[in-house]
Amino acid sequence: MIKLYIIASIGIALMFTVDIFILTHPGLSIKKHLMLFLTSSALNFLHIYTNYSPMLFVTLTVTSLLLITFTKKLYSVFYMPFGYILNCILLNLISFAGNMLWNISIKELNSDQYLMIIYMSCTIAASCPVLYLVRRLLDRSLISIFEKMDKKMIAFISLTLLLCAFMIFTMASFFDTLEITHREFFLMVSSLVLYFLFTMCIIFIVLYESKKSYEAQKKVEYLENLNEYTKNLEMVYNNLRSFRHDYINIMTSLAAYIDEKKYDELETFFYDHILPVQKNLTQKNSSLNSLLHIHILELKSILYTKLILAVNQDIEVNIDIPDEIDSIDMDPIDLTRMLGIYLDNAVEACLETRRPAINLHLGKMNEDVVIIISNTFIDKGLSITQMHKKEVTTKKAGHGIGLYNVSEILNRYDNIYHETLIKEDLFIQQVQITKMRT
Numbered sequence: 001m002i003k004l005y006i007i008a009s010i011g012i013a014l015m016f017t018v019d020i021f022i023l024t025h026p027g028l029s030i031k032k033h034l035m036l037f038l039t040s041s042a043l044n045f046l047h048i049y050t051n052y053s054p055m056l057f058v059t060l061t062v063t064s065l066l067l068i069t070f071t072k073k074l075y076s077v078f079y080m081p082f083g084y085i086l087n088c089i090l091l092n093l094i095s096f097a098g099n100m101l102w103n104i105s106i107k108e109l110n111s112d113q114y115l116m117i118i119y120m121s122c123t124i125a126a127s128c129p130v131l132y133l134v135r136r137l138l139d140r141s142l143i144s145i146f147e148k149m150d151k152k153m154i155a156f157i158s159l160t161l162l163l164c165a166f167m168i169f170t171m172a173s174f175f176d177t178l179e180i181t182h183r184e185f186f187l188m189v190s191s192l193v194l195y196f197l198f199t200m201c202i203i204f205i206v207l208y209e210s211k212k213s214y215e216a217q218k219k220v221e222y223l224e225n226l227n228e229y230t231k232n233l234e235m236v237y238n239n240l241r242s243f244r245h246d247y248i249n250i251m252t253s254l255a256a257y258i259d260e261k262k263y264d265e266l267e268t269f270f271y272d273h274i275l276p277v278q279k280n281l282t283q284k285n286s287s288l289n290s291l292l293h294i295h296i297l298e299l300k301s302i303l304y305t306k307l308i309l310a311v312n313q314d315i316e317v318n319i320d321i322p323d324e325i326d327s328i329d330m331d332p333i334d335l336t337r338m339l340g341i342y343l344d345n346a347v348e349a350c351l352e353t354r355r356p357a358i359n360l361h362l363g364k365m366n367e368d369v370v371i372i373i374s375n376t377f378i379d380k381g382l383s384i385t386q387m388h389k390k391e392v393t394t395k396k397a398g399h400g401i402g403l404y405n406v407s408e409i410l411n412r413y414d415n416i417y418h419e420t421l422i423k424e425d426l427f428i429q430q431v432q433i434t435k436m437r438t
Contacts, residue, residue: 005048007113011120012087013040016063018124019083022131023138024071032070039066056169060084060162072411074154075146081161086130088168089192091123096189099182106176145211147412148331153210157203164199168192218333290319294362298332299325299339306343307360315350316357323364329436330416334409339371341402342429346375349427353378359426367435374428384420 017037020028028036040063047055064080098104098119109115146154175188257266294300310317328335343358350356353376361372410418415436421428 002049004111004113004116005045007116008048009041009044011116012044013037015087015120015124015127016040016080016083019087019127019131020067020079022128023079023083023135024067024076025135028070036063036066036070039063053166053170053173056166057162060165064158073146074151075143075149077154077158078146078161081158081165082134083127083131084165085161085168085196086127087123088165088172089189089196090126090130091119092172092189092192094119094122094126096185099185105179107179110176142207145207145214148214149210153206157206160199160203164196167195171195290321293321293324295324295326296328296332298336299328302336302339303343303360303362306340306347307358310343310347310358313347313351314356315347316355318357318359320359320361321363323362325362325364325369328369328433330413330433334412338406338409338431339373341406342373345402346373346427349377350375353425365432369433371431371433372428374426376425377427379422384422 014037017033017040020036021033040059043055043059043062047059060080064077067076067079068074095104095106095109098109099106104115109119171188171192175184180188254266257263291300291304294303307317307319346358350358355376357376359372359374361370363370410416410431413433415434417432417434419430421430
């Protein structure tokens with residue numbers, strides 16, 4: 001009997017491993033697949049040996065958490081329960097075919113090691129094309145939705161899949177020791193399939209609503225950015241028009257000082273009134289000219305809004321955008337959230353210094369886009385690791401989630417490399433976004 005338990009546990013673990021190999025390919029190394037296989041084998045053996053139904057939850061939960069650790073993707077928690085459900089249904093469909101063709105009962109299958117190996121091998125062979133199609137569906141449509149889901153929604157879908165797996169296991173195992181007719185076998189298998197389809201319909205409805213909600217949020221973010229961008233353009237235009245109106249008065253004042261040979265007063269007037277206005281307009285004009293290289297409205301609007309805000313607070317802003325930026329392989333909402341947090345932090349930090357300054361570089365390195373934001377700051381003793389932890393801050397209570405949120409965003413992307421540096425009196429954020437291959 002122990003030999004049968006070992007064969008069954010190894011067979012189920014092999015099914016799990018094949019499932020994960022196809023769904024995550026080429027994401028995991030052979031070593032990680034082996035660790036999943038060994039862990040699954042041990043847990044499945046305990047489950048079969050103890051015949052304790054809740055052990056299924058333990059098996060799927062532990063292997064799912066291990067998979068999350070390996071892939072660094074929270075949505076990979078779906079893979080184990082989904083793979084188990086699919087294998088269970090396919091195994092029962094194959095068993096039904098054996099029952100109809102050769103009158104092999106479930107009881108005979110569970111007591112014959114050779115039949116067990118044959119049936120499990122057929123299940124693995126049947127699951128491969130199905131899982132391949134599922135992976136294509138994930139790559140084309142679902143992963144982009146999964147990546148934007150909050151943890152509550154991921155937990156809800158995970159729990160739904162776990163309950164479905166447990167119910168299918170319970171329904172199928174109820175007939176393990178019973179002699180049933182072809183008709184009863186058909187009804188049992190049909191119930192499993194219908195319950196699975198019902199569960200998947202619920203999940204797809206949830207995913208569809210999540211996608212609609214995300215698209216609505218994206219439109220709102222787009223309109224807000226466009227509105228903010230328009231307001232800032234109007235502000236610059238009004239400043240230029242005001243300066244044009246004041247130009248004659250300024251020239252008249254300069255002429256009066258020169259005519260009366262009041263050179264000391266002229267010097268004071270020039271440095272106190274003329275030069276600050278010129279400096280402010282020069283910085284704003286420089287910002288506008290540099291941003292002309294950006295052809296992504298969301299990106300242009302967030303940069304212009306934040307940088308003009310910095311200029312208006314007498315922060316020295318240096319902008320370097322040498323290349324034409326027309327596409328970035330990152331979701332626009334995530335991109336604007338990331339840059340908004342980085343620039344807000346940069347403004348707040350540099351205002352605490354004697355000579356506040358922010359430097360922005362946005363350029364291309366081959367096909368990759370590189371963003372570097374640096375600012376003057378006062379070192380308050382927090383390490384870079386601490387700064388990226390949730391609710392760790394040098395600000396008032398209720399702050400400190402900005403860099404943590406950015407980390408959460410960037411962790412969802414395989415094509416983004418990020419580094420935070422401190423060099424002398426500069427705090428530097430470097431982001432490299434590689435072009436994804438299609």
